[in-house]
Amino acid sequence: MIHWRSGTVREIGRARRGAVRLTVVVDGADTPALALPELVGTPEIGDTVLLNVSALRRGLGTGGHALVVANATRPPADPPPAPGHIVKARYTPLQQMVLALEEQESPHHEAMREHPAVAAGDLQGMPVVVAELHSALPAVLAGLRSARPGARVGYVMTDTAALPFAQSDLAAGLVDAAWLDTTITAGQAFGGEHEAITVHSALLAARHVLGCDVAVVTQGPGNAGSSTTWGWSGLATGDVLNAVHVLRGRAVVVPRVSASDPRERHLGLSHHTTTVLSRVLLGSADVVVPDDATAPWPQVRAQLDAAVAASSGTPRVVALPSAGVGDDLATSPVPLSSMGRSATQDVTPFATAALAGRHAAALLP
Template identity: 55%
Template sequence: MIQWRSGRVVEVLREWAGAREVAVEVDGARLRGLAHTGLVGVPEPGDRVLLNVTALALGLGTGGYALVVALPDRLPPDPVAPAPPAGPGHLVKARYTPLQPVVLGADEQDSPWHAALAEADSVDGLPVVTADLHSALPAVLAGARTVDPGLRVVYVMTDGGALPLSLSRTVAGLDAAGWLAATVTVGQAFGGALEAVTLHTGLLAARLVLGADLAVVAQGPGNLGTGTRWGFSGVACGEAVNAAAVLGGRPVAALRVSDADPRERHRGVSHHSTTAYGRVALAPADVPVPVLPGAFGARLREEAAALCGERHRLVEVPVDGLEQALAATPVPLSSMGRGYAADPPCFLASAVAGVHAARLVAAGGL
């Protein structure tokens, strides 16, 4: 199940919050290694490192990294627990794997926010944008900021892709630029400003603890798909719609769209969206669709309307000014290896979801 290698760090390549990328020499070859520093410590040139190269050998994963599992000759010191009630926490994530972290859950009994969340049952009309791919996040924010750049937007990361939030250079860049107010990691995902057991308590924490005006729910980098009707991690978008609705939020379903994907099942409105929103989401949601010219624009509207059926509400959103807004994002736009120029509808579909959600905030949510 795991291909192990031992190597020596020869150079630090770059780093961002919670992660360090290093060049590692392994049997005369040079590999890119990624260390999640909160888990394994901070590798320096000269350190011997143990690597998991399985995904790299198979050509899988996001970024093409060998993952640093340990610095066996220089183990990191034991964490110093803060004084109660902040404590080290008792919430175990990536459970029963060799690198399981223990974190403080916002919803656990030792948390200073436990009392606020214990009986909480509503997010009070919070608009919640749900998206299939992690790459939708900056586009959603770009769209929302055209309406109100001062919105407090909280990203709630689910565990369908990467579990460590520190893998995401996108989140690090958005956070550094002030585009994100905070992050919450839910399920098996970890590393957010707040941790939560479920998406439901994650959304409640976003609203009641972090004061979110708007939440964006999407998996971490590196989604999983099998080319089957049901075997893809983005199916959780439908469950996110249900979670937002049952908590009294306003679900906004961002469509996965492409005019450039070579796979027919992802052209127009992707089958991921038609399955997640058309079949899994049992609660009604707003489904924004970008108003685009020509045959492709007509196709999008027709496919989005079919997805909505009698349950969801189709919302047509003009794209005036969004190209400029997307060009101003503080992080690169890239989805499935394509940037904005290669596939504009992909990013415009996410951006109009942000526009619509921000307008809901302006209008008072529900």
């Protein structure tokens, strides 16, 4: 069951495209809240709003604020008539219709159906950088842009974490800074510049319809885990890597690493990456690490070698010099933070992501 609360909007805070932060008085206390105007409209001071406070009550990483479910004072007007019949967040009270790239009403439908490479499922070697954590996205772009500043980059957000694209301050900042040329929300995720029914279609559209040179794929914010082998949302990175292989792209893996995570299973090379490479990956992929003899990289390299040796696929470890990575990361237009730690506290996850971006750039013709 959802923990429901009703409150009164006391203050309108920071707003950006797709999201407005609020202060809502609930039972006499100020409560931080987030409204997604495309779903619930834009509340005004004095409005009574209905909130979902479940994650906030539990202190979860996805629960830094309550979520506005409805505005009891002024429900938003009906949207104007528009094409699109693909329903996302299906069979939930907030399901909505979107116009997907593939569907019959889309201006891209003909290309998605008739383009020879799309019909054949052929990315024609397009590099696709795949990361488990959403926080890797700006670092990947920093490395990619340092090597190929003119490359056209598409971001595909999957549906294993946050579903609304607007939930991500990070992605919004990268769009505003023109570091992303286009965005696609795939599966049940919604709110990108474009919508796709599957990751496969999203990648093919990025390459052949939207003209991207490189795609980056991550889940949205809100990674879920359980300290078990199979019960974590980022396991779907293996499915994405297999999709890239099937579609004849060039998969580039951002390994999840940390030099400071207090959990042993995530120290050095995370068991998440080990599981994906050794037990889920069925095709080829390049796994990028720094060519560095300082800790934790020898340990990470040994862990990677073991995972590669056990793989049913054909992953390849690519060790690259890390000179200048710090300069690349310093160009990021958004703060770099992963699992609550900034790049100044632990640069290792961002270094691997930036090098993956550099490697993707090197694969371009």
